[in-house]
Structures are given as C-alpha cells and as structure tokens.
Amino acid sequence: MSRIAYFGPQGTFTEQAALRVIDPSTDELFPVDTIPAALDAVREGRLDAACVPVENSVEGAVTITMDSLAAGDPLVAVAEVVLPVTFSVLVRPGTKFQDVRTVASIPIALAQIREWLAEHLPKAEQHFTNSTAASAVAVLNGEFDAAVTAPVAATHYPLELLAGEVADVIDAKTRFLLFRRPGPLPAPTGADRTSLIVFTDDRTGVLSDVLVELAQRGINLSRIESRPTKGRLGEYRFFLDFDGHVAEARVGDALAALRRRSTSVRFLGSFPKADGVASVVQAGNEDADFADARAWLRAVREGQAG
Amino acid sequence: MSRIAYFGPQGTFTEQAALRVIDPSTDELFPVDTIPAALDAVREGRLDAACVPVENSVEGAVTITMDSLAAGDPLVAVAEVVLPVTFSVLVRPGTKFQDVRTVASIPIALAQIREWLAEHLPKAEQHFTNSTAASAVAVLNGEFDAAVTAPVAATHYPLELLAGEVADVIDAKTRFLLFRRPGPLPAPTGADRTSLIVFTDDRTGVLSDVLVELAQRGINLSRIESRPTKGRLGEYRFFLDFDGHVAEARVGDALAALRRRSTSVRFLGSFPKADGVASVVQAGNEDADFADARAWLRAVREGQAG
C-alpha cells in the first residue's frame, strides 16, 4: 500500500490529479499544506510519493515546485497528469446567478476566469481565500455566495453546481507530476518525457552548448526555463523537459554528455507523457545505432577492425 | 510631461519602482488595476509609459506580463529597475508584536516571509487581501492588526513600522521594466540588456539553432524561458534576455539572423541594466570588427579586393 501526499487541501485540482495516478484499492491520499512540505514528507520517508503541480499553461512554471526540487535530497517523477483548467462555480442549493453578490477563490482562479465573471457575475464582489477548497467551505458557512473550485470539490461539499467547465482560455491546462524517492524507473513506453535540472557557470554560450548536445542526438526539447540560483551569484539553473526515456541510448548518451559539460545535473525522472504522443527518433539515433557504434568502437580498440 | 501608468494600487512595489524612473518635476504617475490594462493604456495612447514587474527572483517570471507583451501592438522597454524584495510590517500606532492577532497581505507576500512570520508572529492568523496596499487600508480600518506591504506604503498611510526590511530570502529581487510605444531607443551605455520574444515552430533543435546565433557572436544570455503559445499547437515562444544593445553591431547582426531563422521575433527593448555591469565583448565581435568585415565585403563585391 502506498501513502501518497498531494498539495492540499481536499477538493483542489491537485487532489483531482492525484486521483488519476492512484490505485484506490491499495493507495491512500494525504493532503499536505504546502508543496515543499509534500515533497519533504517523501524525502523523509513519512509518505511514499507526492503529487504536485509543475506547470500551468496560463501561469507558467510553478516556481515553488521547481525550487523545492532543486534543493534537498533528489526526488524522481514517475507519472505525469495533465488536467484541463476548468472551474466549477459552487453555490448553496437554490442560489441563482442573480443571488450571487460575493464570489470567493484563490487569486489565480479568479484571474483565470476574469472574463467569465465579467460576463456572468459582473456585480459580484470578489474575495480571496487560501485555497479553492476553502472557498467552498466559506460558501457552505454562508460567508460568501459562490465559490470557484476544482470540479472535484463538488464531491466533498453539499453544494450545487451553478456553472461547470468555466474557463476564459480554451485548452488551459495544468501539469502535475508524482514524485518518489529514487527507485526503479517506469519502463520506457516510446512516448516518454525526461525532466532535468542543469546547473552551469555563467560562461557565454554555456546554454547553447547544452542544447547542442540534445539537438545533435535529435532530442526534442519541450520546455526550458532558467531560474536564478538563490544566493549563488553567477550560477544558473536550467529546467529542461524533453522527449525520450533515460533508458533509451540517445537520452542516456546526452545525459552523460551534460553531466560532463555542466557544473552538475539533477535527474527529475523519465515517465510516460500524459499526451501519449510517441517520440520521433531521427536516423542514426536509434538504440540499435548506438549499439552498433559501441560494438564497432570495441572492435577498433581491440584491434579487430579498421 | 509624461503620464506614466504603473500596476497599482498606490503603495505597492511597482509604485516604488516607478518612482525610480520618473522625473517628479514633469512626470505624473497613474495606478492601473492590472498589468494588461496598464500596457493597453500605453498601446492606446491614453498614457505615455507603463511600469510593470517582469521577474521575481523567488516567484520567477511574471507570466501575465510576458503574455501581455507577446500579443497586441508592440511595446518597447526603455528602463529597468531592480528592487530588493523586503517588506514593511505596518500596524496602527502603538501596536506591539504581542498585540498582533491577525496579519494581512497578498498570498505571495505572506509566502515570501513565511519563516519570519513563524518566528516573530507565530500565533497571528493570516488573511489575504487584493494588494499589499489594500492590507494597509484594512489595518487602518481596524479590520486586521498588521499589514505586510512594500516600504513605499508607509508614505501613504498613517501607520507605524512594526518591522522593516523583512525577508526570508536574502537578496530576493523583483525586476521591473518601463514600457513605451516604439520610439527613439535609449542610447547604448556599454552596460545594456536586450529583451526579445522569439516565436518558432516545433522542429527539433530549433532553440539550439537560436542560441548558437547568440553564442557565435559572444552574446551572453541572462535569461531564457519557454512559454506555450495559447491556442496554437506546435508553436513555441521563447523569452530571451541578453547583454548588449541593438545599436551594437553584434546584437543587431544576431537579431537579423534570428529574424530569418524563426517564425517571428518581437523586440522588447534595449535599455541600461539596473546593475550597470558592462557587457564583455569577445574578440572579433566589436563594432569595429563588423565595420571592417562589411568594408572588406563591399570591396570584394566591387572587385577591389581578394
């Protein structure tokens, strides 16, 4: 049985993501107050895995997740979940649009449906709560009239759905990862993503050198982000996501090259991509090509080939 | 006289940044509710410039600024301000630490001084407000006991400083830019930064190609961030910051190359860096080297050199 942390409280998008990766017959979910605390609970062995948000197509990277992963004992992602960011607007049973004078949620949630609110609840006063789930509780208590929540919140509270699938941006998405302590990696599926942090000095061209190592092996970068390193001037951290699994030869070869060419590399996992789109492997970069090259090199070194 | 928007309300860090770039004898400041609205006011000619946050060393890029700059009419940054992120904790006159039972601010501000609060106000209940300035107003109204604000807020409200220069992370900083409609650029100073958005297709290696253009001209990248492009699958946007001014030959040459090699490039400005650290120009990349190469090429083309 696995004990799995998620960035809580109950009723948030992260719970909803966590529900996608657990086996309800054997796993148990535990909400944890903050992302660093969820990750630390895994590092310290109190829990077995942690589900945390890493990227939002509207808000960008979740920097607190990034920073928490860069420091402390390493954690490795084993599963990815991508959820559409559509909200539910919950009210006490019987409440109609014209009855809503106050609407509450976390600032980001209210920001993400700003246009919808302007159109459908133009006169409602907006209030901030500490989580989307907290807004549901506040509506239940009669503090506010409407709560903007993750869809899963409806399963936890006796509230009514005033509006569902609410979103200003069509196709807005949040990406979550499930982290564990280092251990057996998920098997390669042909449609995997690998996530890394590369630490470098501030030499001109250093990032170009890093990306050339990926490009030369035909590895498709899906995300890059530089983050200043706290307290260490002149050191950079680059978060990279790219197609492929470290068990594949081209990815392993690239990782070894990055290890040599940077200050250090932190491996954040190789896991099946949520979108299931298979990696394209360019000519000369298949596992068989690497095996052939190694075999030839061995023969050359042993004086059996020219 | 210039009319300058800032992401308001009064009393926030952005006002404090704006105060650094205005000439109080001729410029007037106008708080604007949201970052997109501040930028639009400039685009539409209602105001002359807008001061907005672009990056926070703890929180990362301000994605709403990034997204607002990528769409709509182009705007160009002409000045950069970097402020240390240290907060003031304001109370009604006479309030002591032991009297504080509630503390209010925006979620990010409370998050950034979490450790300080745990040590100095461990029992205070935390509440969210819509801006740091709003928390000062709420304290003034007796709604809460303490407000976590930008230092500038103390000049707007008759409150007392319970604690100043409060910060968990030493050296946390926020970077602000002042944007105008395209017009005369700030003169090069030798210590400038250029900011760009590069839009590309999703070909493998495309970003490596972009960065090689910078590296080959010895241009030092200070920040890179990829952002998914809303609604357009397979298109990427890269936000790049690097040393140098577009009026300098190596930077102009690199920009022209990027223009040819990408779907499009949006120029976000060349302006003096807040830190004043001069750009290092590598051998062969001085303006004189480009002038010499152009002169030689002209002579070759005109049949006057070999």
Add this chain to the structure above:
Amino acid sequence: MSRIAYFGPQGTFTEQAALRVIDPSTDELFPVDTIPAALDAVREGRLDAACVPVENSVEGAVTITMDSLAAGDPLVAVAEVVLPVTFSVLVRPGTKFQDVRTVASIPIALAQIREWLAEHLPKAEQHFTNSTAASAVAVLNGEFDAAVTAPVAATHYPLELLAGEVADVIDAKTRFLLFRRPGPLPAPTGADRTSLIVFTDDRTGVLSDVLVELAQRGINLSRIESRPTKGRLGEYRFFLDFDGHVAEARVGDALAALRRRSTSVRFLGSFPKADGVASVVQAGNEDADFADARAWLRAVREGQAG
C-alpha cells in the same frame, strides 16, 4: 583584346582548358613554364589572365596552385573549366601497338593509365618527360615510340592517334580556373561557386566554428583542404569551395562572419560552376529574407518597430 597565360607548354590539358574560356577573335594565349610564373605574369600586369589547374579527381588538389594563390597579391577566379582526364596515345604515322617498345609522358599521366598500359602495352618501357607535350616532341624526334598526351596535342604535332580517350578511372576530371586581378565579378547565375582561403590560429574547434557559419546559412561545402602554412607554426590555411556567389546575401553574410572569426580571409572568386547545377537555397536564406531582416532591424533601431 585579352592576353591569357596558361600553364604550358602548348598541347597540354591546360591549353585545352584555356581554349574553352577564350574568345578566339579577341584573346591570345601564352604558354608559361610554371604555375607560379603564370599567376605572377597576371599579378604584374604583363598578361591579363591565367588559366591553371586547381584540382584533379585522381591526384587531388594541385598544391603548387594553392600555395601560389595564398601568397602574393590577390587574384580572383572568373571562370571554371572541368575537363575529363582522358589521354591520347600518339605515335609516328604507321606505328602499330606491337611496334611500341618505349612510351613517354609525365609521371602522373603514366600513373593515371597504368592499367591501360599493363593491358595494351605491357612490354613497353616507360620514360618520363617534362610535360605531356614534350613527350610528343620526343616521339616526333624518334626518341620514344609513343607519347601519352592531352587530346589537344594532336593538333600541334604531325603524329597519329594510336588510342584515344584512354583512362583507367572512368570520370576522372581536372578542374581549371581562370584568374584575373581583382575587378568586376562575373554576374551571379544561380549556379555559382565561391572559393576562399581562411587563415586561422590553431585553437581547438576553430574549423568547426568556420563551418558552422556556412552550415547555419545553408551553404553547401563542396571541397575543404587544410594546408600547413610554410614557416608559420600554429597557423592553418583552409581552402574552401562552396555553392553560391558573393553577391548573394547568404554568401556575403557568411564571408563577413568568417572575416571576423578568422585571422584573415582571401577571396578567390565567385564564378559559374562548370556543371551548371543550381544552388539550393534553404528557407530563410534567400536574398529576400536577408533584405527583410535588414529592413526590420533598421526599423527596430530607428524606434519604428518592436
């Protein structure tokens, strides 16, 4: 009227090449003993142009031509001729295969038809002469029985063709260039070649840097050769041939970049390729793309675009 030198004497392949580029109604040909002397005659203004061999598909680069071009006043190629290397075997009238006891030519010519000689004149003793034409003269004088010559020799001497189009290697070719003092370049035809010498220091990766400048502009390299620089240790010379004309934007831009990135560059000409195969220009590298990028850069610098 042009006075054109060729690497003589009369009756050699180089005369045959020169005949391809002259206008017999206005040009006059002058054989010159050595390649350096032919080039110097042009440098010093005694003659107007010089036709010299530069490369042989069997023997490789003609190093004496390369070295003569690298030093002294610059010369620029304006025309290219490629001749198949097939020899004529000339004898005194009436001589049959079985009568041939001695065969003469320059060492390279005898080497290039070694297999043919082994099959058709296995018992003939081989002798060296100073030029293929000199072997014809020697046969005329009765000194030897057969001469291995350029086909053109048959027009100069009253000898009979024992065998024509003799060659061991099918498709062996020699490439000749016609050099002038710098002056108006041949107009671009869309199927041109540009020839350069790049002088560099011996820094690791310097040639990779040079070739990346060509590759990034989609310029197709057709030949590269490194030559030690006489007397200057640690300096390298690279002879490069690639598709395109210096009047084309991508080629001019690449040349200016090489000028900045190397110790020096010597331009050896842009001229129509003998094979007439049009250059392939990759997306983003057309003249129009460079013009668009320059126009955009100008607008950015003048504050008229973002």
Add this chain to the structure above:
Amino acid sequence: MSRIAYFGPQGTFTEQAALRVIDPSTDELFPVDTIPAALDAVREGRLDAACVPVENSVEGAVTITMDSLAAGDPLVAVAEVVLPVTFSVLVRPGTKFQDVRTVASIPIALAQIREWLAEHLPKAEQHFTNSTAASAVAVLNGEFDAAVTAPVAATHYPLELLAGEVADVIDAKTRFLLFRRPGPLPAPTGADRTSLIVFTDDRTGVLSDVLVELAQRGINLSRIESRPTKGRLGEYRFFLDFDGHVAEARVGDALAALRRRSTSVRFLGSFPKADGVASVVQAGNEDADFADARAWLRAVREGQAG
C-alpha cells in the same frame, strides 16, 4: 621477425623513414614499386607492415596513399615518422660544381630545390628519372653528372656528396606512416594522433556536424582533406587527423558519434605523434570525467540517483 615493405626503390626517403621504425636485429626491409602494391602486400599477408608517405608539407597529401587506404581491406597505422625534406646532391668522386652539366631526379625533387639549382647549378640541364635512387644509379653509370637524392642514397652508392641538406623551403617535411593489418594498438602515450576516413552523403552541413562532434569534446584537428569518391556521385570522403588515442574516452566517444552520424568511418590508427607534443585535454573531457558520467548514468538508470 617482421618483414616490412616500403615504397622503394632502395635509397629513397621512404627507406630512410622505414629505417627509423624497424628493429634491425629482427626486422627486414623490402622495397616495393608502388604505394598500392606495398599496402596490398600487407593486406594479403605476404609482408607484415608497410611504410608509406602520407603528406608532404610542400606537395600536400599523397593522394595515392589516401586512395589506397580508403579502399580494400582496412589497414591501421602503428607508427609515424616525419623527415625533413632536405636533399643530397650526389656526384661521381672528383666532380666539382663547374663540372655539372646535367642534373637528374624525380620532378618533385627538382621542383623542391628549384631556387637552389638556379643559384648553384644555373646552367645544368635538368632530367627526370623514375625515382631519386634511379638518378643516383644513372650518375654512377655516367648518364648524368649529378643526382638529387634522399640522404640515405649515399649509403647505397659509391658517390660523393657535392652538397647536403639542400632545400628551398626551410622546415619542409614529409610524414610517413607504418601500416599493419588490424591488431593490438600502440599503447596511448598522451601525445598521440588518430587518423580517420569519414564517408558522408552530400547533405548541406554534414561536415560541420562531424567537426562539431570533435570540437565539443575538445579534440584538436590537425588536418582535414576532402576527396571526391571515385565513381559514387554525391558521396564524400574526409580524411581527418586529430590529437588523441582511440583508447582515450573523449576520442572513443567521438568516434562512436561519428560512426552514427556518417555513412561509415574507417579507422586508420592511433599512434604516437612524431613531434611528441602532448595532447591538451579540456576540462570535462578527461577519462575520469567520462567514467564519472557513465557511473552517474548507470546509477540514474538503476534508480539509485537523481
């Protein structure tokens, strides 16, 4: 006991080079008429090794050696010899400068001392022989007055030295290699050279890609030459010489990469450089760096590191 072929006849520079690499107590030298024949004698097992010239600082690559190495069974170089190209002028005993009316040698030798001849033997008629040694024999026979030979020729023929160390170009050198069938490689010395032929298609940028693989591992290229491939249009062959030994990690890693990225690679050997200058290995490219990277990659793949 080894039986070693050299490009003969006796008394040439190649014999002189061969004498440098043999153990006179156990090895026996055999002159062979042509370079291909010398190499074939080794391929077919009739002899154990062949010493052949590969490059001359005045004449460039010895293309017949290059071509012979590119085809047929692979051969691997195990030793390098570099000889200064200075000639001996040999005469019958008692002959003085003023007595020399004819001087004989191979065309290349006469060309390489053209200036010396113009100064010291301006009136001597020049004649070609099939080898430098053959000119000595011809002088012995009274056919000519002076022979231009390799210094070693003086040990074979009862002739007198009219002038020694004759050379127009100071520091002209010829480089020789000793080839064997594939077998145990010479041990790395820290000052080694590796020689390769890389076969590629004619894709634009393909050579740039090849050289980037070397540059990225800090491998210093000492020679590159492109040669058209006989009979196969659109295929290129690049001869590369660079610092380092295939037993070293950075070189082996580069070779494996080239194997994957080209049509094929032919290994021509890793052997001590004649000049004994140690390879410079850049940071991150030491054997220990590769070992560390491999160990880390293994740990990551086995789930024991992040």
